[in-house]
Amino acid sequence: MACCRVDRTGRHPGGPGGSEPEKEDKSGVSTIDDVKPIPVTIGGVRGGPAVRTLRRDPWWKSPAFTFVVLTLFVAYTVWAVFQNADYFVGLSQHRDLISPLYSPCIVGSCVPGSHGSFLVLHWWMLTPALIGLSGPGLFRSTCYYYRKAYYRSFWQSPPGCAVADGHKRYTGESRFPLILQNIHRYAWYVAIAWNVILTIDAIMAYRLPGDGGIGVSVGSLVLTANAAALWMYSLSCHACRHVTGGHVNEFSKAPIRHRLWKVVSKLNAIHMQFAWISLFVVVIADAYVRMVAAGWFTDPKLF
Amino acid sequence: MADVTMRVWRGDSAGGDFADYTMPAVEGEVVLDVLHRIQAGPAPDLACRWNCKAGKCGSCSAEINGMPRLMCMTRMDELPTEEPVVVAPMKTFPIVRDLVTDVSFNYVMARQLPPLKPKAPEADGTYRMQQVDVERGQEFRKCIECFLCQDVCHVIRDHEENKPNYAGPRLFIRYMELESHPLDTNDRRELLRQRMGIGLCNITKCCTEVCPEHIKITDNAIIPLKERVVDGSYDPIAWLGRKIMRRTKRSAAEVAQDAPAFTAPTSEDRLERQTVPVAVGAAVGAGNPAAASAGPGAGPSEPAGGTGPTAAGDPFGTDAGA
Numbered sequence: 001m002a003c004c005r006v007d008r009t010g011r012h013p014g015g016p017g018g019s020e021p022e023k024e025d026k027s028g029v030s031t032i033d034d035v036k037p038i039p040v041t042i043g044g045v046r047g048g049p050a051v052r053t054l055r056r057d058p059w060w061k062s063p064a065f066t067f068v069v070l071t072l073f074v075a076y077t078v079w080a081v082f083q084n085a086d087y088f089v090g091l092s093q094h095r096d097l098i099s100p101l102y103s104p105c106i107v108g109s110c111v112p113g114s115h116g117s118f119l120v121l122h123w124w125m126l127t128p129a130l131i132g133l134s135g136p137g138l139f140r141s142t143c144y145y146y147r148k149a150y151y152r153s154f155w156q157s158p159p160g161c162a163v164a165d166g167h168k169r170y171t172g173e174s175r176f177p178l179i180l181q182n183i184h185r186y187a188w189y190v191a192i193a194w195n196v197i198l199t200i201d202a203i204m205a206y207r208l209p210g211d212g213g214i215g216v217s218v219g220s221l222v223l224t225a226n227a228a229a230l231w232m233y234s235l236s237c238h239a240c241r242h243v244t245g246g247h248v249n250e251f252s253k254a255p256i257r258h259r260l261w262k263v264v265s266k267l268n269a270i271h272m273q274f275a276w277i278s279l280f281v282v283v284i285a286d287a288y289v290r291m292v293a294a295g296w297f298t299d300p301k302l303f
Numbered sequence: 304m305a306d307v308t309m310r311v312w313r314g315d316s317a318g319g320d321f322a323d324y325t326m327p328a329v330e331g332e333v334v335l336d337v338l339h340r341i342q343a344g345p346a347p348d349l350a351c352r353w354n355c356k357a358g359k360c361g362s363c364s365a366e367i368n369g370m371p372r373l374m375c376m377t378r379m380d381e382l383p384t385e386e387p388v389v390v391a392p393m394k395t396f397p398i399v400r401d402l403v404t405d406v407s408f409n410y411v412m413a414r415q416l417p418p419l420k421p422k423a424p425e426a427d428g429t430y431r432m433q434q435v436d437v438e439r440g441q442e443f444r445k446c447i448e449c450f451l452c453q454d455v456c457h458v459i460r461d462h463e464e465n466k467p468n469y470a471g472p473r474l475f476i477r478y479m480e481l482e483s484h485p486l487d488t489n490d491r492r493e494l495l496r497q498r499m500g501i502g503l504c505n506i507t508k509c510c511t512e513v514c515p516e517h518i519k520i521t522d523n524a525i526i527p528l529k530e531r532v533v534d535g536s537y538d539p540i541a542w543l544g545r546k547i548m549r550r551t552k553r554s555a556a557e558v559a560q561d562a563p564a565f566t567a568p569t570s571e572d573r574l575e576r577q578t579v580p581v582a583v584g585a586a587v588g589a590g591n592p593a594a595a596s597a598g599p600g601a602g603p604s605e606p607a608g609g610t611g612p613t614a615a616g617d618p619f620g621t622d623a624g625a
Contacts, residue, residue, distance in 0.1 A: 034417070042464065043463070044396075047404065054366060148508055162460075164461050167461075172504060238530070249485050
């Protein structure tokens, strides 16, 4: 009689409150093959009215806000990507500023001076931003926070807690194409590489050729803020948390990874904030470089 | 004070509807208090589960103005009273009557959860764990099994056909607790991937939002489990590292080779053998109340068939197979 089998301490083996080894289990291991599926009764009558939700609070505000902001971001980004101009402020204005959307500029279509010594894809004549956005785009689109954001606001699955999602069938992230979300940690590796490049861009922005050599301008501060925001966003990532220490079961035997995990865990608690901040900062950085490059104003030198 | 109107779902599997009960408002009350006054007055046959009235037993789960919450932890003065306060049963589970639902689905999924399989004890026959090794799992022990997270999860709330293949947030924290246990040797990742629906979760965090114990279910359990499943099934570098470094959990075949280790006594067993007289265990086993006075190790006496450790500690009660 399985329901009444208890060990000597009164706890039920295998239950949520008890976890005792099965004495009669000679194999000593439970794998998926050992777990016998137990039929689940479905189709019972549910209580409550057949309505989409009983919530009366403005639950729709948050997904609506996310929908509007992400749509505006995507619209701006698409526009900026296909401008294919005004993304680099070079020697003619005594600066070295490149838009984060167009970095690294390693293709044949890059304007002179923007690619440094990294010109790789000579044959690529489309907009360089397609390369520049590939890594960060992959990282953001598979990010655990943004997944929540767009599943709720765009896919309506669900639009809010205790609000019916409206889709007849649901397979989550268990089937193609959403099973590809599992590549997020590789997207994180790529994002780290991008961060290094954007950090180099920020450092190079302190070069003011023909304007005193090395100094600080508003543009250099903007690109520095951009790199810093992206580092914080990347280092607070859930995949980072797992890779740095989350995979460890015995922290006492891995003190360095435990320390790293604790730091990343603290950052991870505000991953959402970093996600939004870095999104806005990227747009601001691109817009600033774009305006300076277009000649709307010159990049002020601070000191 | 003004009156408050409670709109409570009344019905069973044959159908039902909301019924309005207008009661005088009393300062400091929670929703459950008002329901008790309704039971004591206009509707003595109103059915609802409750026990501790302190947010620790997980019995009084319901949907208040559409949000899954504990009735005993929802103050009336935080709800708008210009409209009736709507109290409905949890939607994800079949109704029994009024606000009582059949939550046996959760116990069925719990029974399929492979328990802890500790590795070989140390040379002196005991196990030792550091605090840093176990504190991650201690957050999950706060779970009171109110099943609000299971209720709000759209994977089964809106798509009941997923129930046979979805453990749900409550069980995912249990999986994470065991998967990250420093002594455990079981590998539940394939089970999670293939049959317990870790891939069905799309991390929209409603479970975290409704948890009355404020357990970070998504960030601290589900996403780490997803990452561990990636380690096991989707990450070629992790696979290579496993082959070269042999640092992660062993394969089922490798663990099986050490099977005798799992029949070794635990430290708890050894302690119990040393301190509890044999006669006590025999007497309790026979349901003899006199055993209560047999020694300091024995708990309060329980009549045969009562709510002693066997029944109270058994999460798979008579409704487990329903």
